[in-house]
Amino acid sequence: RGWRDRVDRQASVSVRPDWKRIDEYDLPKMLLKVVTDQTPPKGVEDLLWCGFLDQYNDVYDRVSARAPAPLKRSENKEFYPVTTMDDPVIEKLAIEGAGNVFATDAILAHLMTCPRSVYPWDIVVQKLPGSGALFFDKRDSSQFDYLTVNETANNPPTKADDDPEGINAPERLSLEATMINQNFSQQILKSAKTRKNFDLPNPFFDEEDDEGMEPASVAYRYRRFDLGEDVKLVCRTELHGVVNKKSPGSAKEEEQYMTAYALNEYDPNRDHLAVNWRKKIDSQRGAVLANELKNNSFKLARWTAQSLLAGASQMKVGFVSRASTKNPYEHVVLATQFYRPSDFAAQITLSEGGMWGMIRHLITLFRDQPEGKYVVMRDPNKSIMRIFAVPAGTFEEDSDEEEEEEQGGDEKEEE
Numbered sequence: 516r517g518w519r520d521r522v523d524r525q526a527s528v529s530v531r532p533d534w535k536r537i538d539e540y541d542l543p544k545m546l547l548k549v550v551t552d553q554t555p556p557k558g559v560e561d562l563l564w565c566g567f568l569d570q571y572n573d574v575y576d577r578v579s580a581r582a583p584a585p586l587k588r589s590e591n592k593e594f595y596p597v598t599t600m601d602d603p604v605i606e607k608l609a610i611e612g613a614g615n616v617f618a619t620d621a622i623l624a625h626l627m628t629c630p631r632s633v634y635p636w637d638i639v640v641q642k643l644p645g646s647g648a649l650f651f652d653k654r655d656s657s658q659f660d661y662l663t664v665n666e667t668a669n670n671p672p673t674k675a676d677d678d679p680e681g682i683n684a685p686e687r688l689s690l691e692a693t694m695i696n697q698n699f700s701q702q703i704l705k706s707a708k709t710r711k712n713f714d715l716p717n718p719f720f721d722e723e724d725d726e727g728m729e730p731a732s733v734a735y736r737y738r739r740f741d742l743g744e745d746v747k748l749v750c751r752t753e754l755h756g757v758v759n760k761k762s763p764g765s766a767k768e769e770e771q772y773m774t775a776y777a778l779n780e781y782d783p784n785r786d787h788l789a790v791n792w793r794k795k796i797d798s799q800r801g802a803v804l805a806n807e808l809k810n811n812s813f814k815l816a817r818w819t820a821q822s823l824l825a826g827a828s829q830m831k832v833g834f835v836s837r838a839s840t841k842n843p844y845e846h847v848v849l850a851t852q853f854y855r856p857s858d859f860a861a862q863i864t865l866s867e868g869g870m871w872g873m874i875r876h877l878i879t880l881f882r883d884q885p886e887g888k889y890v891v892m893r894d895p896n897k898s899i900m901r902i903f904a905v906p907a908g909t910f911e912e913d914s915d916e917e918e919e920e921e922q923g924g925d926e927k928e929e930e
Contacts, residue, residue, distance in 0.1 A: 522673055524895035527635040527657060534903040537889070538880065542630040542898040546869045550876045553868030556740040559826070562613060562749065563604060564713035569704035569732040571758035571773060571831070575851045580793045583847035586835055588694075589701040592731040595719035596621065596660040598653050600641070602751060604718050604737060609648060614739055614749035616878055618651035621660070623750055624820035626651070626877060627870035629893065629900065631813035633666050637892035639910065640877075644886045649878060654910050662696055664688040664779065668810035670786060682843045683781060691843045692779050697731070699777035699833045700755050703851065704732050711757055732756060734772075736825055742875055752825035760829060760853070771828035773853075776818045778807050779846070780836040792836050796850045803834065808863055816865050822856035823867065830856045
């Protein structure tokens, strides 16, 4: 790509004059030079299970480009991407002293695989007074939970003149991919008859607030990882379903926990390098996956890391395409595939030791800092990660302003 094609991206959050830079890293070199201790955790234990899981419906093993399944919208399912500090279960575990570092699988997996990222992002870290406990968080108004599309491609999506509606602009694709992912994760499960309930209900579901809705099939598995040197990391991980499968070396099927994610195709004709899924997915799925690993390397690594953190035995990946390239609201499932997360990690050259090394390095860095609030962010145009110390009230006025705006907006609507 020539310099004319270059897109200057904006930072995910603007650096303010009162922020103090603590450190910066060249992301591609981090795993090679900076992260020295790449040993996996010394141990892992389950602390609590909340929510429920539905059974996988193996009808979806048989979908193909010749016999695709329309993707349905799960209108009455509620999803909860709640950040660490807002999780009542983590709050309780922190008060009980269950750990000294707290995070969610989405935030940890993001940091573990962030050398692959291209788009800007930011994560907030708080070091509490007294205990020195670390909380890894996301900002309320950030785009953190939206999936990117073709982020790591040679020619990532851009706003284009031949797309006046903007349906293939990065932000719109991101929204589309996130909805597809949620709908797919629920559609491939059976009805509630085969439901497996865990000890505690979904901690974020409120029947009064969410009338007529039900929580999506998600089990929150709160796990504690022992990283040595007195680092006890408590993480809320997520599983999406239960499937009966044989384990390696075993003759009989057993119940296994699974995660579910969807890759999506928006325009097979967008450039000469694109692989048309409908033509290739039944006969050359390897070629389709290889292309996705190139175009969505960060997203796939993050999903794999999340599946490993949750202790999932299986990771189900769906291949979902628009029913028509001009319509971003109707989709079909062309194929699905189970992968064992540890095998898939090896296939995409994601080292579990390197993943833990990244987290351990950041924890060590923050342990040496005074109590307070910090921001870890990726430069919008260079593969550099910077860490800033920020004033205690940073971002809190953002949410206050938003609430005021919302209230103001409501009043205007009433007029």
